[in-house]
Amino acid sequence: MASIAELMTHDHRSCDHDFARAETLANRKDWEAATLAFEAFANGLEAHFQAEEEDLFPRFEAVTGMTQGPTQVMRGEHVEMRASLMQLRAALANRDLDEFAGEAETLLIMMQQHNMKEENILYPMCDMRLGGERDALVNTLAIRLAPEHAA
Amino acid sequence: MSSANPGLAYEDTPPLSAPLRFFLTAPLFGLVAGLVLLFDGDLLASRWTPGALAVVHLFAAGFMLHVMLGALLQILPVVAGAAFPAPLRIAGVTHVLLGLGAAGLAFGLGSGTPSAIIAGAVLLAAGLGLFLAASLLGLARAAPAQGASRTPRDLRLALGALALTTVLGVVLAVALGRGLALPVALPTLVDLHAVWAWMGWGGLLLAATSWVVVPMFQITPAYPAGFTRFWAPATLVVLVSWSASLVADIGWLKLVLSALLLALASGFALQTIKLQRNSRRSTPDAPFRAFRLSMLALLGSLVALLVSLVSDAPQWPILAGVLVLHGTFAGAISAMLYKIVPFLTWLHLTQARIRAPNMKKLLPDAPVRKQLRLHAAALAALIVAVLLPVTTPLAGLLVAVEFGWLLANLLRAVRAWHQAANA
Structure with missing residues (x-):
């Protein structure tokens, strides 16, 4: 049985790969394929956020009593990353590669700083x-994450 | 709240000015190193010339150490959940001690002024001691939970090696400045100091950072778990054994352990290059390429060191030094600064609830690409200068411009931050 850290870390890497595919296609100015790849990435990321916000974080908060603690910080960062996804979507719609590349770079580093905190501190x-x-929760989370990310 | 929330909150990250002062001071030392090379054409004749000793310390204690402390202020909360006590005050005091210390030490070594060597070493040691004490306090208060990442452990090992390097450096300074009698020969102590700085502090730090930075930002596969589990402890064990063989002066053992150290370092470089070849990001940006060049320079330096084990020609250690300090460390550090500084300015705008321009608006690609190309040209010129000393001033000029430009690019991001904050 995988741990929460293993399952969720694996899903982070899968999201990274989706991100890289969208970025690659956008750099080639293959806008339609880039839009499809981007939406697949956004869906996978949203599924990950929701699995955390609706299943993982509430259980953590219930067990530890920390409702204003780390999970609150992570929720705040999810809000920022969702805003960044909107910017990227608009850049794709406008076929604006400069805007897309700059926004993508920003999201990537935001995402990775967030992942580091979760993988090194929160998940453990x-x-x-x-x-x-734990095992029951891992099963619940696994069902909620994007199916194409399953190992 | 910080006790319930170790290091996770943006609020726990130090004020921007804490790391930024280190990042903006660091290139000045590279700039001065370039100027010293420009005006002292005989500097690269041997690793023992006063000019070479000054330049090495401008790079190591000036450029590298400044960036490292600035980055640790920022990253220890994120990767290890360790928040510094009073980060702004720690940053302020250590920054001044470090700057004066590095400048004093380099001046003392270059001009042969014993009092400046000792004062510089003591100031450096004081700044580092204060910083290490504060970071240990933060690490001790951090949540005990440990992820699968070996980075927090290896950062601690690198800090330990830095402490040892510093102690050896202070002993050397006193030996040089006051004629303190040593139980071992002076060149032996210099080798211990240099190798602990290079492999212990620099190598372990670069590796610990790479475990995180390479897979995450270049979207490569992870380093194999077995590799990251054993690399740093194995390196440390070999380093300790090598040090013992050096002090005991057992010729064949020194050679075997030196070869082992080279093998470990090349294992790291080759593993990193292999991962980078599997990056999912289609268009490697300039910092990515600079990081790859830095790994190739590392391999080159190992070849030079290998030759220096069997050849007495003075240029091999110099070539190795150029490839390690300028090629490997300055290259990798510049690449990282270009990611760190725009992100920090972006982060602090976002924290202040200001709509931040994206990172490429804070620092556009074009000037970064050009500056990193100049870095590659400066490295090539330095290699030529080792073989053809008459060209040393040209290499110095390129190095000086390289670091001046690095500073100008970083200031550009800071200016964009000010503009966005005051808009």
């Missing part, structure tokens, strides 16, 4: 504190 805390219910 979840695995440690959610001991008994």
